[in-house]
Amino acid sequence: MKGKYTIIFIPPDQSTTRQFQFSKLGKRYLGAGILFIGLIITGMFARTLYLSHYISHLQPTIDHITQLESTIEERDEKISILNEKSTQITEDLKRITDLEEKLSIILPLQPSSSSTSLSRGISPHAPNFILVNPLVQTPDQNAQIVADHLVLLQRYYEAAIVQKDQLEHTPSLLPVNGEITSPHGYRRNPFGGWSKEFHNGIDIACDYGTPVLATADGVVTFAGKNSIFGLRVDIDHSQGITTFYGHNSRLLVKEGDLVKKGDVIAYSGNSGRSTGSHLHYGTIVNERNVDPLTFTEVTKEI
Structure with a gap:
């Protein structure tokens, strides 16, 4: 080993x-x-x-x-939250712009160099719509201001729509241009004598065949011959307002037609009980005869 x-x-x-x-x-x-x-x-x-x-x-x-x-x-x-708020603000601003355009059509307002109530506090030249007011800086406050303006503008728009509809149904213009030769109210009988009669409208001097315009939106309730006013047109403008147009030479509408303010509804003439070519224009409010000039800025010319 x-x-x-x-x-x-x-x-x-x-x-x-x-x-x-x-x-x-x-x-x-x-x-x-x-x-x-x-x-x-x-x-x-x-x-x-x-x-x-x-x-x-x-x-x-x-x-x-x-x-x-x-x-x-x-x-x-x-x-991410800021992006969502920014998107919402952008959408609200677009809706505000659309409503402003609609309002500008409904209400013919002159543009102003100063900020309107809808853009007050927001600089049009500031990027991302930064508020000029130093006390309002947070995105939540910015978004709330835009949302509040949008709600306010929407209310203005809705009110303007109602107002525009009321204006369009209000007989605020005269059916023809011309001298008012006989006002509303009592007058001397134009067919001679010293007797007086109640004139339930105004007489506007115009040439034979002058286009007669509807003074407001409405529905034609009568279009035909009348023993006193000859060829006559009646228009119901709702809200208890009716206008009528007499002594025409030719009618262009019929009962039931919808007419808009400024539409030609007839041509003036000398039909019915008349002393010459003119247009008789009358207004009835809640079944009561009133002076047509009540709704216009035209003064009486006798």
């Missing part, structure tokens, strides 16, 4: 022992293996210490990065 090394393992229970023999060369290999394993364990231990120290050193940076990521998420949410 010269040149050999023996390792004997004796179990504690006195059972069969085990022995291993190896040569000097094997001893060297075994020592090298043990050394190699020791080096590996030492290296792993050193690496673990290094990583632990490195992570401990980087922890504040990692925490800062985590905080930044959280902040970025919160800002992304805020940006």
Whole structure:
């Protein structure tokens, strides 16, 4: 057994022992293996210490990065909300513009260089419609102001629609241009004598065949011959208002026709009880005869 090394393992229970023999060369290999394993364990231990120290050193940076990521998420949410509010403001401003255009058609107002009530507090030259008022800076307040203006403008528009409809159904113009030769009220009988009669309208001098205009929107309730007014047209303008046009030479409408203010409904003439070519124009309000000039800015010319 010269040149050999023996390792004997004796179990504690006195059972069969085990022995291993190896040569000097094997001893060297075994020592090298043990050394190699020791080096590996030492290296792993050193690496673990290094990583632990490195992570401990980087922890504040990692925490800062985590905080930044959280902040970025919160800002992304805020940006998303701001984008939604910006979109809503843009849509509201577009609706405001549309309503302003409709109002400009209904109400022929002259443009003003100063800001209107609908744009007060907002600079037309400021990007993203930033408010000039320094006390109002938050997007929520900006959006609320635009929404409030939109509601107000919508109310104006609805009121203007009602007002326009009322104006269109109000006989505010005269059916023909000409001198008012006989006003509304009592007058001397034009057919001679000194007797007086009640004149239930006004007489407007005009050439034979002059176009006669409807003085307001309405429905034709009568179009035909009358013993006194000859060829006559009656128009119901609703709201208890009716106008009638007499002594025409030709009628262009019939009962049931819808007419608009300014439509030609007849041509003037001298039909019926008349002393010459003219138009008799009368107005009835709630079944009561009134002076047609009540609805116009025209003064009586006798």
